[in-house]
Amino acid sequence: MVSSTDEADGAIVNTCGFIAPAVEESIDAILDLEILRRSGKLKFLGIVGCLVNRYEKDLRSEIPSADLFARVGDLETIAKAMNGGSLCQDRVLLPGSPAWTRYLKISEGCDNRCSYCTIPGIRGRLASVPPEEVYREAARLVSEGAKEICLVAQDLSAYGRDLGDRVDLGVLIDGFEDRFRGEDLWFRLLYLHPGRVGRGLIERVASSDLFLNYMDLPVQHASNRVLEAMNRGGSEGDRALGLFSFARSLDPRFALRTTLMVGFPGETDEDFEILLEFLQTALIDRVGVFPFYPEEGTPAAEMEGQVVEEVKMERMERLFSLQERISYERQRTFEGEVLKVLVDECHPGEGYLEGRSFREAPEVDGVVEASLKTAVRPGEFVKVKVLEALEHDLVGEVVAP
Ligand code: SF4
Structure with missing residues (x-):
């Protein structure tokens, strides 16, 4: 697994296709990679997921350079195309995905x-x-x-x-x-x-x-x-x-x-x-x-x-x-409260961390930003006293590890 297509030999686009903007986003990603596939920079291009369930026939005729089409959950087809047929039992996190x-x-x-x-x-x-x-x-x-x-x-x-x-x-x-x-x-x-x-x-x-x-x-x-x-x-x-x-x-x-x-x-x-x-x-x-x-x-x-x-x-x-x-x-209503926060990022040089309390789900809600004196590791819990509320985020200071 590598974190950019520049370093990759092959790429798989895991598509979403439930509403028009998701379809467009998926197609944009496919078209960007198709250019690399056609130039030979990528040796392999797979298109998998919901968009294939919904528009397989169209995709096959519009993106002939793709090497693989697989529907949701069809891991065997992906393994066969990439690995000669066997599903590897180990798994690794995608680059950049937090383990916590x-x-x-x-x-x-x-x-x-x-x-x-x-x-x-x-x-x-x-x-x-x-x-x-x-x-x-x-x-x-x-x-x-x-x-x-x-x-x-x-x-x-x-x-x-x-x-x-x-x-x-x-x-x-x-x-x-x-x-x-x-x-x-x-x-x-x-x-x-x-x-x-x-x-x-x-x-x-x-x-x-x-x-x-x-x-x-x-x-x-x-x-x-x-x-x-x-x-x-x-x-x-x-x-x-x-x-x-x-x-x-x-x-x-x-x-x-x-x-x-x-x-x-x-x-x-x-x-x-x-x-x-x-x-x-x-x-x-x-x-x-x-x-x-x-x-x-x-x-x-x-x-x-x-x-x-x-x-x-x-x-x-x-x-x-x-x-x-x-x-x-x-x-x-949370100003002045102390919240338990799961740390997502720590920037000790700049003296702050970013995390989420019970109120913030990953990716969709805001974050809690807090000043800190000593570094903590992402994935740890800390206590943050909320000093200021913004529209989406809360700002405070770490009061306890
Ligand atoms: S996934 Fe099911 S519950 Fe959710 S909007 Fe679609 S049909 Fe309704």
Whole structure:
């Protein structure tokens, strides 16, 4: 493994293809590498992942210089093309990936049929990883140095529905508690369908020493009419609000994240006002906002009442500016507090470190920046006193290792 294509003999592009910008990004990466492949600088070019699931035929005819096309999870085909057929059991981290923060996928695929979403078509039906395998993998990550394990899936809350009545996310969390209780590491839950999350699960998380009081519940919208058209049953705006306020009733500091979509077909000004009101009431820490993309092959792409781009952009702007104020107010409630922070970067020369507390998931949320007197290693926990809140980040000083 090398960290730049200049040093590489071969390259594999692991593609994403669920919405138009992801498709474009993947294609840009492929085209850049295709130039190197055609000039002979690269001896091998592989294209793997979701884009192949979605557009294999087109890719094969448009990128004839590629040496390999493999669908999601088809490791054998990749191994055969690169290694003469055998899968190597060892694994190495990609260059630049931290060993202390890792993702653990507990299921693949999705049985929900949100009307705008290509993922069930690309990834197939829900297939949960059996609990014992999940625990084994978690233990392996810990033995490799993990201090933070983020559980991920297309929909974490569906975990175990294909494994019989006895397994669900709550049961899985209990098993983690039994195995890792008392260890200096933390677990984080990303991507939970709000329609499937009950108060019991939130209580389970809030009472856990291992699982952080952090939940990512993508509600997408708050107008019941729009949610129904999205085929997101059970995630009515009032119900989602109830979940958020229940989490905060258990812990006022509970970190909440969501994703919203604007410009879904048929979304009226009134629907949008409902969404604004929702944000104002829910006081969510962090919100991602996306415009609706009419994706080929989805029912929503064919729906009447498509919203023009200009209106989508204007609605996005309004949501962003409202949420900026809310995020900042949430950030300010942490001024003066001492937070446990997992160090991602340390710059002793410049006298500061960068890390994340329970409130910041890797890559998507802000960071905590803190001044320090003595160097610490990335992957260690330190205590930081927050001195100043910025819109996305917190600034403070290290008060204890
Ligand atoms: S739950 Fe998520 S992955 Fe599943 S269909 Fe809906 S948006 Fe797509």
